[in-house]
């Protein structure tokens with residue numbers, strides 16, 4: 001293993017000739033429905049730098065969508081996964097079990113909020129974890145309805161498409177969708193009609209009113225929410241909203257599910273974003289940052305809820321693959337050793353200070369929000385109208401890419417520029433990436 005030098009360096013235009021050659025092959029062989037933000041083909045990934053096949057080194061503000069929080073080739077992940085690969089690649093946990101799976105479930109019980117008895121089940125992807133959380137909640141409550149929120153994102157399988165709010169690109173043309181899914185308002189402070197201060201309690205009252213009047217609380221199996229909404233635009237539900245929803249769920253025998261697939265594992269400066277308001281979910285779904293880039297996902301929760309489905313009712317051929325479990329143990333080891341929660345908080349203060357300074361110069365930055373290393377700016381035509389400005393988001397992302405900084409957009413209106421740097425990124429690279437973003441604003 002050779003370390004990737006931690007410096008931005010452009011030796012060709014982006015994408016370079018070798019990437020373009022591979023992209024031409026890709027267009028001939030890979031289905032058009034699978035897109036790429038930036039068609040730069042990767043050679044190596046380490047720390048805060050992605051090195052491409054042309055020898056360019058780009059600053060990574062995306063982490064493969066909040067996955068490689070410990071870096072793309074973290075020492076402990078590579079060491080443990082390599083050792084596991086040499087021993088065995090697969091048995092299927094449902095055929096003959098292995099220790100790594102149990103160890104990951106023990107770690108999840110230790111790290112997730114609450115000191116009640118907990119159990120976990122492991123899967124391959126975030127969507128699969130969310131699907132299984134619904135299965136478990138339905139088996140436990142013997143109810144069917146599932147409540148989700150405006151701007152929510154939960155995946156691309158049929159049930160999780162139904163749970164997801166945004167039509168394009170996630171749902172368009174792919175229906176019919178799973179039934180018994182209901183969407184209610186979320187506390188989106190920046191766009192709440194009566195202002196951010198009133199948003200939390202007002203939005204909670206509206207959501208609860210809709211649930212009781214339109215569905216009936218006694219019919220609801222689960223309420224599922226991202227404690228910081230990811231694809232929907234890094235929306236932090238206004239203070240008071242989540243505790244009110246949790247209380248309503250508890251009072252009515254509804255399973256409260258925190259989808260921490262994007263916000264979990266140190267991303268927001270805490271092991272899980274729901275800790276911010278002291279929330280203890282009944283079930284919690286995790287994936288993305290859990291295993292340093294290897295495909296793994298989990299549902300963790302109260303033992304009596306997790307044990308509700310009959311034996312054999314949960315599982316899957318690859319769920320909790322031993323190499324992915326080894327990767328997760330390496331990732332968790334790294335997070336603890338390097339105190340990546342503290343690192344995420346440092347990233348937040350540095351980024352927010354720099355972005356606030358930019359906001360004073362560029363009034364199209366309507367809102368700066370997020371926590372830890374999950375930070376975003378919402379772009380508007382002007383701060384009074386708050387009309388979404390997706391063109392600016394696209395233009396800024398394009399300018400950053402050309403200068404060797406990988407940034408992503410998101411948001412229901414496509415007008416949010418989001419930053420998800422690896423938590424191990426150096427401060428100099430973080431500042432340099434922000435310099436490039438600032439320069440991109442100047443050329444708008």
Ligand SMILES: *Cc1c(COP(=O)(O)O)cnc(C)c1O
Nearest residue numbers: 125126127153154155230261262
């Ligand atoms: C990414 C994501 C999912 C889906 O995860 P996949 O691994 O892509 O299936 C679900 N929920 C949230 C909050 C996510 O960010």
